[in-house]
Amino acid sequence: MTLTVEASSLSLNDVHRLLKLEKLSNGLFRDFLNLEPLTMFEQHDLLRIRSDFDRYxxxxxxxxxxVKFLTIAPLMRLAGFYDVPIRLTMEDSIAIAVEDEDKKITGRMDILAINSPQSITAPPFLILVIETKNSAINVIEGLPQLITYAFKSLEQQSSVCGLVTNGQLYQFVYLKRDQQSTYQLMPLLNLNESPDAIELLQVFKAICKLPNFH
Structure with a gap:
């Protein structure tokens, strides 16, 4: 009999063991992203997003x-995630069969950004997986869910970016499939701090423009 486990109930140790994932030392955005300067228009819109969130x-x-409405949606629009060929979906259910154990992990991914190729024979490419929490929850608590959901996409592609956020703090994760699948945490960014907020939008834009996704 297969035991069903909710992703929301997993710890990071559970994720490492069940998914056979190894955590690497923390990485830097510039190791795999090209962070471009923001335009004055982008900086102005970013300031408005920050102000709206801070007021609430x-x-x-x-x-x-x-949190999704005030921060994620406007940041993703500003970064270009609403443009063709990217498609956004929400609340997609997943099921992961655990190797060597009679278990299945289930859950629902909050927000997915998917590259929809023009060729009908080419599979869609998942660009970014986002897990959101309310503003009172530590983002670290959402990491097991996020990593589990992002790991699901490695069945069809070699790497993926993930993000868990409570609106103020943004923790990006980079997962890679190899003989030993791995993940790295990127620097934690704070929307309420100016340098971090600028880098946050730069990261969103860079992920959206990665060459492998277009």
Missing amino acids: LNAGKISEGL
Whole structure:
């Protein structure tokens, strides 16, 4: 009998063991992304996103749904994720069969950015997996879910980027499939700090423009 396990109940140790994933030392965005300067228009819009979020945060806890509405949606639009050939989906269910164990991991991915190729024979390429939490939750608590969801895409591609956020803090993860599948944490970014906010939008833009995705 197969035991079903919810991804939300897993610890990082569970993820390492069940998915046979190895954690590498923390990486840098510039190791695999080309971070370009922002235009004045982008900086202006970014400041407005920061101000809107800060206003709501000062009033109290921000729900997971509102985090998506206030930060993720406008940041992704500004970064180019709403443009063809990228397609966004939400609340996609997954199921991962665990090797050597009679277990299945299930869950729902919050937001997916997918490259939809023009050729009908080419498979879609998952660009970015996003897991959102409410503003009171530490982003580290969302890492097991995010890594599990991003790992699912390695069945069809060699690498993928993931992001877990509570609206204020943004933790990107880079997963790679090899003989030993691995993941790396990137620098933690804070939307409420100017240098971090600029780098955050630069990272979104760079992921959107990676050559392998177009």
